[in-house]
Amino acid sequence: MTTLTEPPKETFRLSMLIYDTRYRSLTIQVVALIGFLVLIGWLINNTMTNLETLGKEPNFRFLWEPAGYDINQRLLDYTSQSPHIRAAVIGVLNTLVIAVMGCITATIIGVIVGVLRLSKNWIVSRLMAVYVETFRNVPVLLWIVFTMAILIETLPAPRAFRGDNATASMLLDNSVAITNRGVYIPEPLFSRGLGDIPVFWGTFEISLDLMAVIAVLIAGFYASKRIRMRADSIQEATGERPTVWYQRIAAVVVPLGVLLYALGFYLGYPELKGFNFTGGTYLRNSLIALWLALSLYTAAFIAEIVRAGILAVSHGQTEAAAALGIRPNRIMRLVVLPQAMRVIIPPLISNYLNLTKNSSLAIAVGYMDITGTLMGITLNQTGRELETVLLGMLIYLTISLSISTVMNWYNNRLKLVER
Amino acid sequence: MNEVSFVRTEMLEQEAPPASTVGVIGWLRANLFSNALNSVLTIIALFSVFSLLYGFLPWAYSPTWAAASLSECRDILHSLGREGHFSGACWGVVRDRWVQLLFGFYPSEHYWRPVLAFFLTFAALAPVLFAEKTPAKMIWVSVLYPFVMPWLLWGGTVWTPVVALLGFVVGIYVYRTVTAAMGSLFGLIAAVVAAAIWWLFIASSVSSGLAGILELAMEPVSSRQFGGLMLSLTIGIVAIGFSLPLGIVLALGRQSDLLIVKALCVGFIEFIRGVPLITLLFVASTLLNIFMPPGTNFDIIMRVIIMATLFSSAYMAEVIRGGLAALPKGQYEGGDSLGLNYWQAQRLIIMPQALKISIPGIVSNFIGLFKDTTLVSVIGLLDPLGLSTAIRANAEWNGVVWELYGFIALLFFVFCFSMARYSMYLERKLQTGHK
Numbered sequence: 001m002t003t004l005t006e007p008p009k010e011t012f013r014l015s016m017l018i019y020d021t022r023y024r025s026l027t028i029q030v031v032a033l034i035g036f037l038v039l040i041g042w043l044i045n046n047t048m049t050n051l052e053t054l055g056k057e058p059n060f061r062f063l064w065e066p067a068g069y070d071i072n073q074r075l076l077d078y079t080s081q082s083p084h085i086r087a088a089v090i091g092v093l094n095t096l097v098i099a100v101m102g103c104i105t106a107t108i109i110g111v112i113v114g115v116l117r118l119s120k121n122w123i124v125s126r127l128m129a130v131y132v133e134t135f136r137n138v139p140v141l142l143w144i145v146f147t148m149a150i151l152i153e154t155l156p157a158p159r160a161f162r163g164d165n166a167t168a169s170m171l172l173d174n175s176v177a178i179t180n181r182g183v184y185i186p187e188p189l190f191s192r193g194l195g196d197i198p199v200f201w202g203t204f205e206i207s208l209d210l211m212a213v214i215a216v217l218i219a220g221f222y223a224s225k226r227i228r229m230r231a232d233s234i235q236e237a238t239g240e241r242p243t244v245w246y247q248r249i250a251a252v253v254v255p256l257g258v259l260l261y262a263l264g265f266y267l268g269y270p271e272l273k274g275f276n277f278t279g280g281t282y283l284r285n286s287l288i289a290l291w292l293a294l295s296l297y298t299a300a301f302i303a304e305i306v307r308a309g310i311l312a313v314s315h316g317q318t319e320a321a322a323a324l325g326i327r328p329n330r331i332m333r334l335v336v337l338p339q340a341m342r343v344i345i346p347p348l349i350s351n352y353l354n355l356t357k358n359s360s361l362a363i364a365v366g367y368m369d370i371t372g373t374l375m376g377i378t379l380n381q382t383g384r385e386l387e388t389v390l391l392g393m394l395i396y397l398t399i400s401l402s403i404s405t406v407m408n409w410y411n412n413r414l415k416l417v418e419r
Numbered sequence: 420m421n422e423v424s425f426v427r428t429e430m431l432e433q434e435a436p437p438a439s440t441v442g443v444i445g446w447l448r449a450n451l452f453s454n455a456l457n458s459v460l461t462i463i464a465l466f467s468v469f470s471l472l473y474g475f476l477p478w479a480y481s482p483t484w485a486a487a488s489l490s491e492c493r494d495i496l497h498s499l500g501r502e503g504h505f506s507g508a509c510w511g512v513v514r515d516r517w518v519q520l521l522f523g524f525y526p527s528e529h530y531w532r533p534v535l536a537f538f539l540t541f542a543a544l545a546p547v548l549f550a551e552k553t554p555a556k557m558i559w560v561s562v563l564y565p566f567v568m569p570w571l572l573w574g575g576t577v578w579t580p581v582v583a584l585l586g587f588v589v590g591i592y593v594y595r596t597v598t599a600a601m602g603s604l605f606g607l608i609a610a611v612v613a614a615a616i617w618w619l620f621i622a623s624s625v626s627s628g629l630a631g632i633l634e635l636a637m638e639p640v641s642s643r644q645f646g647g648l649m650l651s652l653t654i655g656i657v658a659i660g661f662s663l664p665l666g667i668v669l670a671l672g673r674q675s676d677l678l679i680v681k682a683l684c685v686g687f688i689e690f691i692r693g694v695p696l697i698t699l700l701f702v703a704s705t706l707l708n709i710f711m712p713p714g715t716n717f718d719i720i721m722r723v724i725i726m727a728t729l730f731s732s733a734y735m736a737e738v739i740r741g742g743l744a745a746l747p748k749g750q751y752e753g754g755d756s757l758g759l760n761y762w763q764a765q766r767l768i769i770m771p772q773a774l775k776i777s778i779p780g781i782v783s784n785f786i787g788l789f790k791d792t793t794l795v796s797v798i799g800l801l802d803p804l805g806l807s808t809a810i811r812a813n814a815e816w817n818g819v820v821w822e823l824y825g826f827i828a829l830l831f832f833v834f835c836f837s838m839a840r841y842s843m844y845l846e847r848k849l850q851t852g853h854k
Contacts, residue, residue: 029679036683043710050709121457122450123464137835138828139790141797142804146828149820153504357695363797375701385705392701393694400693 047386060391062382063088069377071368073284076204084378091373092395098290098369099356099399105295106355107348110302117307128303135300141361143297148289148365155180158276175269177277183288184270187281191264209263216259220252227251286367290359298355302348309344310336341414349407353400360396370395479508486511488815512819513826516810520803520827523646529574529638533649536571539564540656548841565660572645572653574637578626586622590614642720646801648830651792654720658727659735659785665728666735671765673736674743684736691733696791699726704798723795731788738784742777743769775849782842786835793831803827 016023051058063085070080074090075097117128135143158179177184194208227248235241270280313336321335322328362369363376375392379385439448451461482499486492492509501507522530543564545553566580593613598606630636645653672684691699703722708715746769754764774781796805807823810816816823 025677029677032677032683033679046712047709049713053713116460119457119460120450120453121460121464123468124457124460127464127468133836133839134832137786137790137832137839139793139804139831141793142824142828142831145804146824149824153820353692360695360697361794361797363697371695371697375698379701379705385701386709389698389701389706393698396695396698397690397693401689 051386056384056386058384058386060387062378062384062387065382067378068381071373073287073368084374084382087378088370088374088391088395091368091370092399094362094367094373095356095359095369095371095399098287098294098359098362098367099352101291102294102298102355102359103352105291106298106302106351109295109299111306113299113303114306114310117303118310132300132303135297136304140293140297140358141364143293144290144361144364147293148285151285151289152180157181158272161272161277175267175280177270177272177280179277180285181276182282182284184277184280184282186267186269187279189266189268191266192262194263212259212263213256216255217252220255223251224248284367286362286365289365290362290367294355294358297358298351301351301354305344305347305351306340309340312343313339338414345407345411345414349404349411352407353403356399356403357396474505477507478505481507481510483507484510484514487515489818508822509819510822512810512816512822516806516816516823517826519810520647520806520830522649523801523806524644525640525646525649526638526644529640532571532574532637532640533653536568537649537652539567539571568656570637572640573642574639576626576630576634576636578629578635582622582626582629583618585625586614586617589617642718645720647803647806650720650795650800650802651789654724654727654792654795655785655789657724658731659781659788661724661728662730662732662735663781665732666739667770669732669736670739670743673740688733688736691730692737696727696730697794697797699730700794700798702726719798719800723798723800727788727792730791731784734784734787735781738777738780739773741780742773742775745776746772778849779842779846782838782845786838786842789838790831790835803830 064083066081067084067087068080069087071078071087071090073094075093076086076090078086078090113128113131117125117132119125119128155178158177158181161177161179175186190209194212196205196207198205227244231242231244268279270277270282317335317339318331321331326334359369360371363371366372368376370392374388374395379388382388439445452458481492481496481501483492483495486495486509488511489509492507492511496502496507499507518527522533525533539560541548542557543561546555546558546561563584566584570577570580590610590613594606594610596606597609669684669688672680673688675681675684700723703726704719707722707725750768750772751764754768757764759767793802793804796802796808799805801809804827807827810823811819
């Protein structure tokens with residue numbers, strides 16, 4: 001006969017919270033959460049007390065008061081009577097402009113330099129190495145102020161363009177003027193334009209012409225893609241690839257040309273009037289300096305990434321492709337680059353993010369981005385450091401997270417599908 | 420026997436290789452002019468190098484070393500018959516101000532202190548940098564360095580760092596005793612509490628009491644007098660030193676299974692990495708005093724160091740997470756199968772390997788932070804870049820641009836480039852895998 005003993009009934013004891021691994025993680029998490037909440041509460045409490053002593057009540061009403069300062073580089077209408085919030089929006093747009101321009105040029109320069117650094121040409125590869133090392137090892141802020149100094153000190157003043165014995169002249173058939181105040185380029189104008197429509201209850205106006213051009217471009221690229229896909233399917237079916245490159249170009253160019261003709265497109269050239277240029281689009285020095293410095297600085301990092309990416313593709317891949325009889329430029333395009341891209345994209349994302357964050361150094365050369373407007377002049381004028389700095393951080397966080405979301409989505413599309 | 424042979428029996432003299440494949444010409448053909456495109460590239464490259472040097476060298480060769488102001492420079496160049504805006508560099512500004520660019524307004528009779536601290540940094544890092552070549556005792560320099568370095572830089576009584584060090588001693592002692600009685604968890608909690616009590620409530624009175632008995636003080640130097648490269652190095656070294664342990668904790672938190680801990684760590688890391696350093700410096704200069712209890716007022720360099728530490732700890736966490744992720748799963752499982760608990764496995768198996776893998780990343784993180792210290796000039800601190808603005812505002816040197824920026828760039832380049840080379844050397848040394 002066997003005696004069955006009941007397994008000892010587990011009763012919950014307080015010490016099990018610490019010694020039982022089933023509950024310990026719970027305990028640690030609860031303690032961490034409490035600690036975190038206490039810390040936050042302490043900070044908020046301190047802030048409230050301090051602000052009360054200073055006689056400030058945190059609110060965002062100041063954003064609707066007139067800003068009272070001018071912004072010289074802007075995409076939207078703005079006067080010094082506009083509210084702070086509008087100045088902040090213009091700052092955000094300026095940040096985005098410099099980020100997009102910088103990312104594009106940095107990628108182009110970086111890819112070229114990265115490829116050239118792998119070149120068998122001794123002097124070219126050394127030259128690229130010198131470029132990469134010089135730019136990577138000197139602070140970006142120094143490059144920005146240095147570029148600004150170069151623009152101011154070496155370029156001709158607008159008055160040098162004046163008179164019969166002018167010492168400077170405009171480039172490209174009198175359409176581009178490079179001066180030490182900035183660069184004047186022709187601006188696109190429409191004689192039969194569609195006008196603007198107000199959005200957001202009249203706060204902003206969006207040019208219908210621009211919208212139409214963008215819509216036609218998107219449609220054109222889509223049509224071009226369809227043509228390519230059709231050519232692909234014909235190649236799959238018959239082995240012969242129809243020549244479609246001219247159709248693909250025409251799909252984009254012809255509708256755009258028709259639209260521009262319909263809208264009465266012409267270029268407004270900058271002209272020297274009095275002491276300065278008028279007309280045309282005016283890119284200020286600060287924008288150019290920031291753009292050049294950020295692009296060149298980030299390009300040095302991108303070049304290294306591209307080089308590492310290409311080197312990461314095993315030599316066997318190239319050889320196998322060559323053994324299959326694929327021509328060298330197609331080996332690069334069809335075999336090496338797609339594999340290198342997988343290595344390149346993730347660090348490239350973080351470099352785009354770095355460039356966007358570094359664009360906040362605009363404040364050093366007076367380019368009015370979000371740091372210059374909201375966290376710069378608005379902060380100084382209203383004295384609301386808590387609201388402006390937190391709002392500014394939130395905006396940067398939003399921009400960064402959106403960039404990384406988009407790029408991660410792209411990365412996931414490229415990624416090797418594994419088990 | 421037939422004597423006719425169809426094979427040559429004697430050796431032929433070796434022929435010289437064709438002239439076009441050896442020597443200078445061969446090298447040129449192989450490396451510079453191998454095809455049309457390469458030739459064009461070579462010519463473009465040579466032309467651009469030549470035109471750069473053609474502009475730069477005559478400008479750089481300028482006997483203005485002794486000049487005491489920009490107008491004196493112009494006079495010297497004028498007497499040599501060199502006129503115009505870019506006729507020659509004005510090196511006098513570098514001779515006149517290089518000490519200031521290195522030390523800021525630090526009192527000149529105390530320059531030995533930052534210099535000594537700087538060299539002590541190397542001694543303290545030696546056990547990490549050149550692990551196999553340093554005697555084991557050197558680790559004590561590393562342990563004591565965090566207490567000696569602030570004392571050297573800021574001065575004051577020696578008892579402040581000693582008492583701060585005693586806090587750790589108290590902590591360890593409490594940990595030992597309590598662990599023996601009640602177990603390691605309570606020991607840890609008790610040690611942290613004891614050390615915190617020591618630092619917050621006892622330390623200041625003890626150190627002032629000891630200073631009353633025996634002063635042993637160096638002349639204090641206020642943070643306002645810090646400047647130049649010394650300021651950049653101080654911020655960089657202190658921030659990276661503190662951010663390493665913080666980064667390890669954050670990385671472990673991000674890898675952990677505990678949901679709330681993980682969420683907190685991810686939130687912190689992503690927040691810090693999502694905003695530019697300059698906004699954090701704005702927080703340091705305008706907001707940090709608001710966040711602290713009323714009446715707290717610690718100086719701007721401390722605030723900047725705190726924010727720089729938080730900033731770089733987020734990046735450090737990502738570097739170390741990379742190291743942790745690079746370890747094969749077998750290492751974790753090996754630790755588990757040996758019966759080690761979480762912290763033992765981390766200390767004995769995971770961290771030594773993960774940190775070793777991430778050393779190059781840590782070094783490049785440091786280079787980045789060191790370069791980013793120039794941003795403090797935006798909030799008004801006098802790092803080399805901030806000093807350059809001050810020097811250019813000076814009547815004597817108003818108008819000097821290239822020489823100053825060039826010198827500052829050279830300072831940073833020397834530091835960053837040598838660190839980058841070191842990290843590459845380390846990478847090669849640590850590379851044990853196969854390609």
